[in-house]
Structure formats: C-alpha cells, structure tokens
Amino acid sequence: ATLNSAAKAFSGNGAGSVINQGAINGGYVALLGNRVSNQGVIVARQGAVTLGAGSAATLTFNGNNLVHMQVDQSVLDSMAENGGLIRADGGMVIMTAGARDALLASSVNNTGAIEARTVDSHDGNIILQGGAAAGATHVGGTLDASSNSGNGGTVTVLGNHIRLGSDATIDVNGVTGGGVVHVGGGARGEDPSLANAANTLVSAGATIHADATQHGNGGNIVLWGDILHTAGTLTAHGGAQGGNGGLVETSGHVIDISGSNVQTASPMGGGGTWLLDPLDVNIVAGATTGVTTNPNPAGGTTSPTTTTSTIAASDIAAALNGGNSVIVQTTGTTGVQNGTITVSAPITMTATPATTPTLTLDAAGSIVQNAAISSTGGKLNVTMTAASAPVANTSLSLNSGIDANGGDISLSGRINAGTGVAIADNTTIQTSGSGTILIENTAFGGGAERGGVLIGDGVSILSGGKLTVTGVGAGNTNVSFGIKVGNGSGSVTMKSLSDSITLDGTGEGQGGVYFNSAPDITAAKNVTVTGTAADVANTAGVYFAGNATNGNITATNGTLTLNGTDSGTAGISSPTAVENLTGNSVVLNGNASNGRGVLLDNLYIQATNGTVSVNGSGKNVGVYLLSDDASLSSTGGVAINGSATSATGAAVEIHSGQMAIGGSGTTTITDTLASAAATSINI
Secondary structure, eight states: BSSSSSEEEOOOOOEEEEEESSSESEEEEEEEEEEEEEOOOEOOOSSSEEOOOOOEEEEEEEEEEEEEEEEEEEEEEEEEESSSEOOTTTTTEEEEEEEETSSEEEEEEEOOOOOOOOOOHHHHEEEEEOTTTTTEEEEEEEEOOSSSSOOEEEEEESSSEEEEEETOEEEEEEEBBEEEEEEEESSGGOOTTSSOOOOEEEEEEOOOOOOOBBBOOOOOEEEEEEEEEEEEEOOOOOOOTBOOOEEEEEEEEEETTTTTTHHHHHHHHOOOOEEEOOSSSSSSSOOSSEEEEEEGGGGEEEEEEEEEEEEEHHHHHHHTTTEEEEEEEEOSSSSTOEEEEEEEEOOOESSOOOOEEEEEEESSSSEOOEEEOOEEESSEEEEEEOOOOOOTTEEEEEEEEEOTTTSSSEEEESSSEEEEEEOOOOOOEOOOOOOOEEEEEEEEEOOOOOEEEEEOOEEEEESSEEEEEEEEEEESSSTTTEEOOOOOOSEEEEESSSSSSSEEEEEEOOEEEEEEEEEEEEEOOOOEEEEOSOTTTTTTTEEEGGGTTEEEEEEEEEEEEEEEEESSSSEESSSSSSSSEEEEEEEEEEEESSSSSEEEEEEEEEEEESOOEEEEESEEEEEEESSSSSSEEEEEEEEEEEOOOSOOEEEEEESSSSSSEEEESSSEEESSSSSSSSEEEEE
C-alpha cells in the first residue's frame, strides 16, 4: 500500500475474500479484495463506506475524509456485494467491482439495504459501479439517499449490464426537492463521466422515487441503456405544498417502456416531463415490442429484436392523463437509423389535468403522423419538430388530424430537400379558446429543390387564437414554394375565431405564397399574407392560380393586407382567379423589379369600415387591373398608387370590360413617380 499522499494506492495478489458478518462502525470503512461482501452492518455517519473488488484500488482523501474510491486493476469474476445494511447518512457509499474498462467479468450485487440519507445539509451519495466493458450490476433491496430535512441525494448505478430486480427500491425523495438518479448513464447517454450501459433492465415491481414531499420541485431520473427495457414505477412529483414536477428520462438506441408507470405531476405546480429518447420509434396500438428479457443476465439483461423502438400510444396517453408532459425525441446517429418518428395509432388524452401537459415529438429525421392526436378532456399542447438536425429528404408529414382542445399547436419542419411540412388532403388541425396554431418550415443547406409548407385540398386549420404559417423554399422548379395552399382541386379553410391570421412565405419556382385552390380564410382581427419570390418566370410573391377561383379572404374586424415582392414577374398576381377580399380596410402592396407590381383580374375587394389601398411598383407596370367583372369599394375611399421604372411602362393600367371603383369617400389614382413611365396612367 502507498499511504504518503491524499491518494492512497492498495494492491495485492491474494485470491481470498473479504467478508463482514458482524458490525463495523467508523468514520470511513473500506473493504478491498478480489471478492468483497457485507452480510452484516457497516455504519459511517457523515463518512464513507467503500467496497472495492479487484487486485488494485486507489482511495482518495480530503484531510481525514474519504472522498473517492477507484478500482485500478481487475481479476476474473471479481465481485462486490451487500446483503446486509450499509449506512452512511450525510456521506457516501461506493461499491465497485473491476476497473472501468477492463474486459474481465465482474459484478456488483445488492440485495440488502444501503442508506446515505441527508444529515445536517449534507446530501447522501450512493454509487454502484460494475465494469463498463464487462461488468454486471444487479440491484435488489433498497438504495436510500432520501432526506427528511432538505433535498434528496444522488444514486448512481453503472455497469455494462444492469438489472434492477422486482424488489429493488431507489429513494431520493426530499422534503424541499427530489434528488438525482442515474441508471446506466447520463442524460441522453451524453455524459462522458458516466459510462453508458449496453443493456439495462428495470423489472416490473421496481420503484425509483425522486419526489419533493412537501415544498419543492421533483428531481431527475435518468435511465439509459443502448438497449433499455423498463417496466418499473418512476416518480418525480412536485411538492404537496408547492413546486413543479421533475424529469424522468428513459433513453437508449432501442427502448421498450411497456408496463412503465411514470409520474411527474404536481398538485400545486406545473407538471413535470417524461423524455423518451431512442433512435427510430413507432408509436403503435397494443403492447410494445423490440426488446425482450434475456434469461442469462451475465450475458446481457436485454436483447434487441429490431432496430426500431415501439411505444404504445396508450402509455403516452396514460402519462398525459396523469399530468405529465411527454417528449419523444430521436437521435438518429447509428447505422441506417435516421431518427424517424411514426405515429401509427391514435393518441387521445381523456383527462383534465391540473396543468396543461405538452406532447412533444422531436425527430432528427422525419415525423410521419398516420393517426390522430387529440384531447377529449382538458387542454393539450402539441409540438412537433421534424429534422431538428438537418437531414435531406425528410419532412413533417401530417396524414391525420390534431385536436388540442384549447391547447397550443406548433408544427415545424427543417430540411435540405423535399417538403418541410406536408398536410395531407382532408386533414383537420384545430384548437379552441385561446389556443394558437403555428406551422413553419425553414429550408437550408445545399442547392436541392425544397418546398416549405404544403397544405392539401379539403384541409381545415381552425384556431381559437392566432394562426401563423411560415414557409421557406428554394430552387427554381415547380416544387419550390414558401407556402402552397391546395393541390388544385378543392378548397382550404383557415380560421381564427378570436385573433389574427398570418401567412409568410418565401420561395422561387411557385412563389412565396401560392394559392392553388380556393382559400376560405377568416380571422376575427387581421389577415396578413406576405410572399417573397425570386426572379423566375410565371411566379409571384403572392399568386392566385386559376384553380383558386371563388376564394374568400376576410378580416372581420381588422385589416386585410397582401404584401408581395418578386424580382421577376409580379409582386401580387391574380391573372384569372375570382377572389373576394374583405376587411375593415384592405391594403395590397406589390413590388416586382422586372415585372408588374400588382396584377389583378376579377377581384372583388371591399373595405367595410375604412379604405382600399392598392400600391404597386414594377418595371413594366405598377398596378395592372384586367377585368371583365370586378369591384373595389369602401366606406373611406379607394386609392390606387402605381409606379413604373421603364420608360415604356405605365404606373397604372386598367383594362376592364366592367369594373366598379367607388363606394363612400374619394377615389384617387396616382402615379407616384410621375417622370419614369412614358404613360403614367392608362385606362
């Protein structure tokens, strides 16, 4: 042994075992040997108890206090076990077998009780660590780092293969806040100081508690296994007198959470969160599959039967009903796994929790929603983010409805190629009350063709509060658009019952905002449509195709504004469609540096309590009105303001068989440049 420094090294070649069957009481207690066993009682109040199995170990001291123990060299079948009682309240308990990266088999077993409760503001810390490469850690009995006066302590269980038996209890409850539990690794498997387990099994009947018992926030529970199966009870409640729920994470490359009971609700505060973080995942009806119990724990506690995790929709619904927010997040970093989330069975919340839970689907790759997500009870927030890390040819595909029942809905796509957000024909996305809807796409990366937000025919998007759609596309073919409304053979409905609607699109081949089917858009307040397009023939910033005829856009008690910018054909273009635009006031602003600022045919524009203002600037024509039957009417006057930069162009040009311009107030037609165009106003 080397004893002349803060780190004291011990080594030996003996083949014997160290076994305690009596009672040991001290400031610190260290049992070191090839095989170390406690079957009696060891007590070290505000001290440390270490059981180290191997042929060499290092103890680290801070003064007279033992603060760390590390096994430096392994022997075959080294074992550290506890079948009795180890108590180090206010201190630390470490059980380690085998060096961390040794390839020799080792095991850490607990069937007794280990206690390191908080004393005099000193939190307890319990560490059970089998070898990361070949070690097995089996937990039965009790690991108790709870507190009757403050926050719960910390429990860490590591090893290559980990099993929590049906009689295992881990307790880090605290009066003022729950503690921290790590089983199999750190958060999302990304903590280099905590070696990730290859296999982790939490048996049915096992319990892990990280609750605040009086006033405080729930704690954190992290379960990781490259292959993880958990069927235990995991709780991180907020305090009965106040505080929010904590975090429970069940993560791995392949996970099976069938039979799990996760609770993070708080009776007096916000609910907590359950995070599931596999690679590809499919949310299905019925029992889950993908991980099976291995009858030979020494060879691994679990075995994969697929590379795609399956999660029962009923498990997610049960967690939401209990007031837990649920996050399904994929990583997509192994083999052919892209981190795809598929919803194959309906997820329905039926309860009314005290606080509104959130269901979050966050995919490194695609999200494919083939079944409905809804609440028939209280409010439910729904958030989906596809390709949070950019992946080519991925998107958020909404093939079934969403009903948040007054909660907020946020749907986001972020891709290199393809379509960012695609809403299939006849899909309904809705919420009520003050609930809002946000649909957005951000396209970035190399020059593939990209579409922003595609809204199919027969789609209804119904919001109680604000409704916002934002899309970005790139590439000069017809697959490039910011927002495309309709597939050309029906209508699309968008409504905000108490607030405003905003559409904001940036694209190229099909423009910024491309109405390809008849829009039925109504907002209680303002409607704002903004489109930006690149210099591509036959496109526009805001474009109404012929298939969009007989559309209606209404700002019931606000202003209807269309803003279109295009470096090519037109800022705002409706060459053949018949549209009805209505608001207290109506404003059209179009700019096209190489074309017409505003091109309108057969539009019926009405301002019910204000003015109509049409403002266009372009190279050839500022405002071009071409109609056999159209009208611009208002209660406060009509202003048509145009400018053209070409000497052969016209600021305002009107070709109409029958167009009514007027109503109450004054009608003005103005060339805002006056000197550029050879013909200022041509009627």
